[in-house]
Amino acid sequence: MPTVLSYPSLRCVLEFLDANRRQHVVARTPTLQQTNNSLPINVSNLEFTRYRLALDSLYITVSDTKVTWQKNNARLAWEKRFPVGIDKDGMWKKITKFFLTEKPKFHVNRLHIFSTESPIVVPSDVSVRANEMRVDGSFSFNHYLSIVDPISLPLKTLYTDVDGESTFDNPVFNTAETLTCRFSPRTQFIPLTKFDKVLSKNVRIEYVHFWHEKAEELIRHWREVGKEIGTNYVFFKDDKNMITRALSKLNDIFPEFNNLLEGVDERFITDSPRFSIPMNSTSKIFVYGNVATERGFDHYELTVKVTSMDTELECSAKKKPRLTSS
Incomplete structure (x- = not known):
């Protein structure tokens, strides 16, 4: 006869279960839903691109007329068209709100954000505890600090563009344990003496030229x-x-x-x-x-x-x- 898990053991199993499997199990077991809502969700990788959200191997994409759920970039995907009266931006807000604010708090190893056209819009009440933060594209980490739980600081790793000399006055930038930063043609003449403010001993620097x-x-x-x-x-x-x-x-x-x-x-x-x-x-x-x-x-x-x-x-x-x- 199988051993019945105690309540503390069940909480532990749920907390560290793969996020996608956990959602599947909880959805089929109403008695677990109350327990689930009190536990953080542990995710290795949380990624935002424009109109796309990735939770480890689950990719949720908002196109002009529909939402697509896809696992591990598989050829088969599940799609759903927008309800009447909802546009692309409205659906993106609903998706991010559902997954990031109506769920338990996320504990993320790596938070990755990529956007070139304009900053990604994320609900103001999103709070993610992260070890690493990487921001690619045309915008630096400053645009997204509001979604990082302060308990995450100092970050173990930060990867970002240098916006200007003011970047070196930001304590999040200066205290990251490992720092990787990129200088654009606009910021490439900032003197390297500015790094005297940086506490990290491990710094990686990329210049376009x-x-x-x-x-x-x-x-x-x-x-x-x-x-x-x-x-x-x-x-x-x-x-x-x-x-x-x-x-x-x-x-x-x-x-x-x-x-x-x-x-x-x-x-x-x-x-x-x-x-x-x-x-x-x-x-x-x-x-x-x-x-x-x-x-x-x-x-x-x-x-x-x-x-x-x-x-x-x-x-x-x-x-x-x-x-x-x-």
Whole structure:
């Protein structure tokens, strides 16, 4: 005879059940609905694009005349036409309200928002607890902070555009544990000294047009004011030539600091110069180009990293062969 779950056990099972399966189970079991409404829904990925909402593998799309529900981008989907008197914007509001405000609170690992034409309209009473936030398109994270539960802060990861110098005054931006930010042609001349306000040691920076002066600016600034050991800034591009050209230019500027960085465990860009630049009596700056693979595709990085003065000695010691007595 099967064991009957206790009430606390049942709550635990429901809370951590896949969100789509949970909704299916609860819809068929009226006695579970009251319990369900008191529990947060845990979702790995919550995604907004214009007129599209994704809850993990469930995609809900609002077109001009109908709503489509699709699982895992399957070929088969369920569709329903709008009621009379409801337009596209009205249906989008109903969908987002039903899934995000009339349901229990969402706990989300990754909140992803993408919009290019205009900011996505989300009900004002939506509150999502998230670990990571990524905002792509023409609008930065500032437009969507109202939907992030303050208990989420500081974010583990933030990925966003830089709107202007005011972005560096935003505590959400400055306190994210890992920060990835993009500079547009409009904001690319903001000085990198603004990053002095950023607490994260792990920062990734993308420019539409990257040139060596940005890395040089960062290196010279750190040599002047100092930076904490363990700080790691990465300029990244899909264009390998942009990175290798920048490294070649840096080789003309800092030829005396050229260093093979033997013992450093990185997938270096072949034949590109690398540097070990002293910063102060206890630390130095490693600069190099490396290849990173994400989702099966290579992209290219220029890394500027602060390490202790002993790092190269430690790496060399690890590589020495062990002596054996004869």
